[in-house]
Every structure is written in C-alpha cells, then in structure tokens.
Amino acid sequence: DAKTTxxxxxxxAEGRAANLPCNHSTISGNEYVxxxxxxxxxxxxxxxxxxxNNETNEMASLIITEDRKSxxxxxxxxxxRDTAVYYCIVGSNTGKLIFxxxxxxxxxx
Amino acid sequence: xxxxxxxxxxLIKTRGQQVTLSCSPISGHRSVSWxxxxxxxxLQFLFEYFSxxxxxxxxxxxxxxxxQFSNSRSEMNVSTLELGDSALYLCASSLQGxxxxxxxxxxxxxxxxx
Numbered sequence: 001d002a003k004t005t006x007x008x009x010x011x012x013a014e015g016r017a018a019n020l021p022c023n024h025s026t027i028s029g030n031e032y033v034x035x036x037x038x039x040x041x042x043x044x045x046x047x048x049x050x051x052x053n054n055e056t057n058e059m060a061s062l063i064i065t066e067d068r069k070s071x072x073x074x075x076x077x078x079x080x081r082d083t084a085v086y087y088c089i090v091g092s093n094t095g096k097l098i099f100x101x102x103x104x105x106x107x108x109x
Numbered sequence: 110x111x112x113x114x115x116x117x118x119x120l121i122k123t124r125g126q127q128v129t130l131s132c133s134p135i136s137g138h139r140s141v142s143w144x145x146x147x148x149x150x151x152l153q154f155l156f157e158y159f160s161x162x163x164x165x166x167x168x169x170x171x172x173x174x175x176x177q178f179s180n181s182r183s184e185m186n187v188s189t190l191e192l193g194d195s196a197l198y199l200c201a202s203s204l205q206g207x208x209x210x211x212x213x214x215x216x217x218x219x220x221x222x223x
Contacts, residue, residue: 032208043113043199043214044152051209087152095142095157095206096165 003027004088009104012082018075020103022088025069030092033064035073037084038102044087047073078107111135113202113215121221127188130218132200134181138213140164140206141183143175146197146217155198158183159206187220195222 005023012018024033034049048055048062050071055062061074075082087102114133122128134141142165143155154167158177175185181202187194197219201212 030208034211043201043216046211046213049209049211092208093165095140095159095203096154096167097142097144097152097212098154099144099152101151 003090003098004100006086006088006100006103008101009106011106011108012075012078014080014107014109015077018078018082018105018107020073020075020086020088020105021070022073023070024088024090027068027090028092031090032092033062033068033071034089034091034097035060035062036087036089036097036099037082037105038087039081039084044099047086078105080107080109083107113200113213115198115200115215115218117218118216119219119221121223122190124190124192124222126190127186128190128220129184129186130198130200130220132183132185132202132215134183134200134202135213138202138204139181140203140210140212141177141181142201142203142206142212143183143185144199144201145169146199147195152199155185157206164206190222192222195220 035047036044038044064071085102140159142157157165177183197217199217201214203212
C-alpha cells in the first residue's frame, strides 16, 4: 500500500503558484520523498526528490517539514500544461516505486 | 539524448496467447523497471532489473516474467493472457536505480486482450 496521503484533486489559476501537499507520517530515516506527474496517456514524468533538505530545480520546489512527516510540491507559475496527476512517493528503493492515487491538478485559465 | 523507447506502442492479443514487450533504456542507464497501469488498480510495480539481474519483484503471478540483456535492453513476457491483463505497460530506466536517482519513463505499450 502507498505510504502517502494526497488530496484527490486541486484547482489552480494559471500563472499562480500551485502548492500540492503530501502526508507521509510513517516515513523512515532513509526514505526519500519523490514527486512524479502523469499527463493523460503519457508515462509518468520525474519532477523532483529529496531526503531532508528543501530542493529546487527548473520544474519545481520541494519543501519537506522538519519532522519529515509531510511535504509540499510547489510549481511556482502554473501553466495549462501543468494539468496532470501528481504522485508523491516515499521509499528507499527507486527501483520499486509504490504509486498511490495521486492528486489531479487542474490549472484553469 | 534519446529517451526510453518502448515497442510496440499498441498491441491486440487474444486470450490464451502470450506477448513480449520491449524496452530500450536511456543510453548508459543500467536499471530498468516495469509497471502495469489500469483504471482500477492504478500504477503497479512489476519488477526491476539491474545489470541483467532481477533486483525487485512485485506481486504479480508467474505468468509475468522479464529479463534484461547485456546492453541493458529489457523485455517482459506475459503468458496465457487473460482479459484482465489489458493495460498500459510502462518501462522506466535509471542510471543506477539507487535511492538518490529519479526514473525516466517511456510512453508505454497499450495491450488489449480480447
């Protein structure tokens, strides 16, 4: 079973920041937090991952709470092309990713 | 650079037949994982190969098998196809497959069993 809890759906206005939350209260010390997204009918796309520190790349920022029990994926300026299902995954073995149901993000004009 | 290539993109098979799907990882990537995606069960892990060895396995029946070749290309085989095997099969590759790496997914093979 997935070890994360995400809201099933969220809306965001185009151009605004999209903040996607994820709860992972049972995360263990050596487990990373990974985010992927899947646009309809395509394979999942890797976004970002982190262990303890906040991370930023060209796509997004990942904010992990100090106790590591939750995290937030931030898309700083959402566009219509960011409409997708976003998956938060925790694990220590990326060879075996356990996907949950994810959050369907709808970016609206 | 070329991404993860899966062939064929679409496939229609008859119940009871077997099927082989192919995955060519990104050049230099040594870890290949396979996933099944269905509307009811979502994305489910099948197995992972690293340097020609199966390193992880999901909870699928023995009809699902795979292998990896010395050039890291991977195949998965499903024997005695059932209607419930209709799904999008996704392959993903990673440089090492360790915890500090992300995976790149292919576009998948959509299998329909009739």
